[in-house]
Amino acid sequence: MVKQTIQIFARVKPTNKAASIYSVDEDEQDGSSLEFLVPRDLADGFVNNKKESYSFRFQKVFDQMSKQEEIFDNIAKPVVDSALAGYNGTIFAYGQTGSGKTFTITGGAKRYSDRGVIPRTLSYLYQHFSRDSSKMYTTQISYLEIYNDVGYDLLDPRHGASALDDLPKVTIMEDPDQNIHLRNLSIHQSGNEEEALNLLFLGDTNRMIAETPMNQASTRSHCIFTIHVCSREPGSATLRRSKLHLVDLAGSERVAKTGMGGQLLTEAKYINLSLHYLEQVIIALSEKNRSHIPYRNSMMTSVLRDSLGGNCMTTMIATVSVDKRNVEESISTCRFAQRVALIKNEAQLNEELDPTLVIVRLKKEIQLLREELAMVTGEQRAEQLAEDEIQKMEGQVKAFLDDPDPDITLDLGPDMRKIHYCFSLLKAMVRSGQAGAAGHCRPPSVGTAEDSPAPGELKKLKDMLQQRDNEISILVSMLKKEKKRAQDFATQLAQVPTAHLQSQNTMSSSQATPELEAGRGQDSAQPYAPRRQRGPELSMGRKEAFAIFRRDHEDSVTIEDNKALLKQRFAEAKALGEQVNGTRSRVNELKQLLEQRRMQRAAQVVMGGHEAPEEPDPIEEKLCRQIEEEKKSYKTTFSRLKGLKTEIEHLQLLLERAKVKLQRDFSQWWAREEACLQEPEPESEDTAAGQSLGQHDQWGAPSSTALPPARSVTPTRSAATSHALGSRDPTPLSQLRVLGPPSDLSFIPLTGDQKTDDDIMAFVRARQNLLSRTGLSQK
Numbered sequence: 001m002v003k004q005t006i007q008i009f010a011r012v013k014p015t016n017k018a019a020s021i022y023s024v025d026e027d028e029q030d031g032s033s034l035e036f037l038v039p040r041d042l043a044d045g046f047v048n049n050k051k052e053s054y055s056f057r058f059q060k061v062f063d064q065m066s067k068q069e070e071i072f073d074n075i076a077k078p079v080v081d082s083a084l085a086g087y088n089g090t091i092f093a094y095g096q097t098g099s100g101k102t103f104t105i106t107g108g109a110k111r112y113s114d115r116g117v118i119p120r121t122l123s124y125l126y127q128h129f130s131r132d133s134s135k136m137y138t139t140q141i142s143y144l145e146i147y148n149d150v151g152y153d154l155l156d157p158r159h160g161a162s163a164l165d166d167l168p169k170v171t172i173m174e175d176p177d178q179n180i181h182l183r184n185l186s187i188h189q190s191g192n193e194e195e196a197l198n199l200l201f202l203g204d205t206n207r208m209i210a211e212t213p214m215n216q217a218s219t220r221s222h223c224i225f226t227i228h229v230c231s232r233e234p235g236s237a238t239l240r241r242s243k244l245h246l247v248d249l250a251g252s253e254r255v256a257k258t259g260m261g262g263q264l265l266t267e268a269k270y271i272n273l274s275l276h277y278l279e280q281v282i283i284a285l286s287e288k289n290r291s292h293i294p295y296r297n298s299m300m301t302s303v304l305r306d307s308l309g310g311n312c313m314t315t316m317i318a319t320v321s322v323d324k325r326n327v328e329e330s331i332s333t334c335r336f337a338q339r340v341a342l343i344k345n346e347a348q349l350n351e352e353l354d355p356t357l358v359i360v361r362l363k364k365e366i367q368l369l370r371e372e373l374a375m376v377t378g379e380q381r382a383e384q385l386a387e388d389e390i391q392k393m394e395g396q397v398k399a400f401l402d403d404p405d406p407d408i409t410l411d412l413g414p415d416m417r418k419i420h421y422c423f424s425l426l427k428a429m430v431r432s433g434q435a436g437a438a439g440h441c442r443p444p445s446v447g448t449a450e451d452s453p454a455p456g457e458l459k460k461l462k463d464m465l466q467q468r469d470n471e472i473s474i475l476v477s478m479l480k481k482e483k484k485r486a487q488d489f490a491t492q493l494a495q496v497p498t499a500h501l502q503s504q505n506t507m508s509s510s511q512a513t514p515e516l517e518a519g520r521g522q523d524s525a526q527p528y529a530p531r532r533q534r535g536p537e538l539s540m541g542r543k544e545a546f547a548i549f550r551r552d553h554e555d556s557v558t559i560e561d562n563k564a565l566l567k568q569r570f571a572e573a574k575a576l577g578e579q580v581n582g583t584r585s586r587v588n589e590l591k592q593l594l595e596q597r598r599m600q601r602a603a604q605v606v607m608g609g610h611e612a613p614e615e616p617d618p619i620e621e622k623l624c625r626q627i628e629e630e631k632k633s634y635k636t637t638f639s640r641l642k643g644l645k646t647e648i649e650h651l652q653l654l655l656e657r658a659k660v661k662l663q664r665d666f667s668q669w670w671a672r673e674e675a676c677l678q679e680p681e682p683e684s685e686d687t688a689a690g691q692s693l694g695q696h697d698q699w700g701a702p703s704s705t706a707l708p709p710a711r712s713v714t715p716t717r718s719a720a721t722s723h724a725l726g727s728r729d730p731t732p733l734s735q736l737r738v739l740g741p742p743s744d745l746s747f748i749p750l751t752g753d754q755k756t757d758d759d760i761m762a763f764v765r766a767r768q769n770l771l772s773r774t775g776l777s778q779k
C-alpha cells in the first residue's frame, strides 16, 4: 500500500498582457510557490499603493512558456507509471472557464505539438507495452460526460450524436461493498494507439456535436476519460488491474460574476452545485475526525470516490489565468488546491486471480485427488451411484430402521455419495411418513440411471448438441478468417508503410464535398471514426454559402495549415519509406555477398585439403560491419517513420474534427438564417418595389425559377463572415434581400468597403452567369 497526499501542480495560461500581478518562486527541494500581488482598493479618495500578497505552494508551478511535453513528463508520467505497476491513478484539471483545462488534458486542436495529457498518455502506454515483453497487457477505454448531474456515454458506437440526449444516459449503481458501477457506460477494447486515439476522437466529436450555443457543454460539463489497464505475466494466474481517470472538470467560476440567466443559470447551478459538493468532500477528507464523507451528493463525486481519499494516486492541475480581471478566480482556484493537498490517499496494488485460470487449476486438483482416492480405496468411483448400489443401500436403511437395537449403526464406508443418498432417503421417508418402505421413497433430487431421458429424447438432445457444435465450428472458422484478414492487413501496413501512407494521402487531399468528407468515416477502416449520415444533396445556394462560410470561418487557417503540414509529412514519410525499403534491400544484398564469401572460403578449404585459417577474413569482417551499419540506419529510419505515422494519424484526426466542427457551425448558422427568413418581414419600400417589378430572388433571378425561398438564399460574404467570426453586428440574410432584374445590379446593398463590395459584385455576377449557363434563370 502506498500512502500519499494528492499532488498539486499549477499551470499559468499564456497571456499577451504584460501584467506583473504574479510571480513564481522556483525552489527545487520544496516545490515552488505562486504569488499574486493584488492592489488594495482605492479608499477615501487616497491612492493606496500597498499590495495584498497571496502565496500558494505547489509541487511545481508551470509558468506561461511551459510546453505540453513538460506537463506530461512532470505531472502525468509518474501517475501513468504507477498505473502500469497496478495502482489506480487520477489526474484532474480544475480552474475557471478558459484557463486551459481542456488544453492541458486533451490538447489544442491546432498543432500536433499541442497534444495534451490524454493522447500523450496513450502513446506512452502503447510504447511501453511494445517494449515490455515480460507481461501481457490489455487496455479498455470509456469516456463519460456529466452534464447537469446526468451522465452520458460519449463512446456510444451505435450512432453519431446530434444532441446530448441522443447519447445513452449513464446511471450509478452501488454494490453491497459500496463499489460504484456505471450502468450504460460502454467500455471498448483498444489494441493499439491508433484505435485508442480514434476512441478519444469519437468522444470529443460527440461532445462537440452535442453542444449548441446555448449549451457550451465543454465549459459546463465534466468529462472523465478512463483507461483500464490489465497486465499478467505469461503463465501466471495473477492479474493486475488499474484504472487511470483523466478528468476535465467544468469551469469553476462563480455564478454572480458570469451574470447568467435562464437555462444558463440552471446549468451554472448544477456545475457550481457539483463543484460545491466536490469542495465539501474535500473539506470532509481534510478534516481528521470526519467519519462521513458526502460522496453520494453528486454523480461526479460518486464516480471519483476512489480518487479522493481512496485507493488511488491522484494529481490535481490547477489552471490559472493571470489577467487582472481573473485574479480573484485564480486565487480561489489556488485556495481550493491547498485544501486538496491535505487529502491522503491509500493506493493499493490491485491484484486478483484470473477466475478462468483458477477453475483450470481446481479441476486439475480434483482429478489428482480422485486418482489418489481410487488408489486408497481400490475402487474407481463414477459420479452417480449405480442401480445395484442404490438397491443395496435401501436394504441397509430398511434393516437399520427395522432393528430395535438403539446401538445399531449404518455402515456406508468412506463414500460421500452413499452418505448423502442415505440422508436424503431418510428425509424423504420421514416427510412421507412411510418409514419401513424405503424402496418406495426415493429422494427426488438423486440422479440414477432411471432418471436418464428416454432414448427418443436422448437422440433429440444429441442431435441438438451436434447442431450447436456445427454452428460453433462455423462461427469459429469465420472468426479465424476475419482474424487472419486483420492480421494480414496489419502486416501489410507494417511492411509497406509508404504505400499505406500514400493511399491515405490521396484520401485526405481529395477535394470531396464537405458532406462527403464528413461521411467518410462510413467507409473507413477505423472502427470508431464517427459515422455520420450523409445528408441530402446540397442545393446550389447552400453549396455556395458553405464555400464562403468555410473560407471565412475562424478555423479555416488552421485547417489549411494542417492540410499543408499533412502534405509535407506525407512527403517526408514517403521519402523515409523509400529509405527504409532501400536499406532493407541493401542488407539483403550484403547478406547474400557474405553468404557467397563464406561458401567460397569453405570451398577453398575443402579443395586445398588444409585446415581452415584461424585469422578472420577482412572481406567478411567488412561485410559484417556494413550489415551492422545498415541495420542501425534501418532501425533509426524505421522508428522515425513510426513517429511520423503517429503524427500523421493525429493530424488527420485534428483535420477531421475541424471539418465536423465547421459542418456543425454551418448547419447551426444556416438554421438560424432560415428561421430569420421565415419570420414575417415588415413591408418595406424595397418589397413593394419588388412586387411591382415581378418577384426576383435576392440575386436578381426571378423567384419563380429559384429554389424555395428559404433554400435559395446565399449569404453575402459579410453576412457569412459576421456569423462565422462572431462579429458584433451580424446582418441576417433576410435583411439583405435584393430585388431587380438580372442585369440590374444597382439594388445590391453594398458595405462601403471597396474590397468587400468588389467581392460581393463578383460573386453576384458569377452566380448569374452560372444560372444562365445552367438554364435555370430561363425556366
Ligand SMILES: Nc1ncnc2c1ncn2[C@@H]1O[C@H](COP(=O)(O)OP(=O)(O)OP(=O)(O)O)[C@@H](O)[C@H]1O
Pocket (backbone or CB within 6 Å): 012, 013, 014, 095, 096, 097, 098, 099, 100, 101, 102, 103, 104, 108, 109, 218, 219, 220, 249, 250, 251, 319
Ligand atoms: N497553455 C496554453 N497554451 C496555449 N493556448 C492555451 C493554453 N491554455 C489555454 N489555451 C487556449 O485558451 C483557450 C481556452 O482554453 P481551454 O478551452 O483549454 O479552457 P478551459 O479551461 O478548458 O475552458 P472551459 O472551462 O470552457 O472548458 C483555448 O483556445 C486554448 O487553446
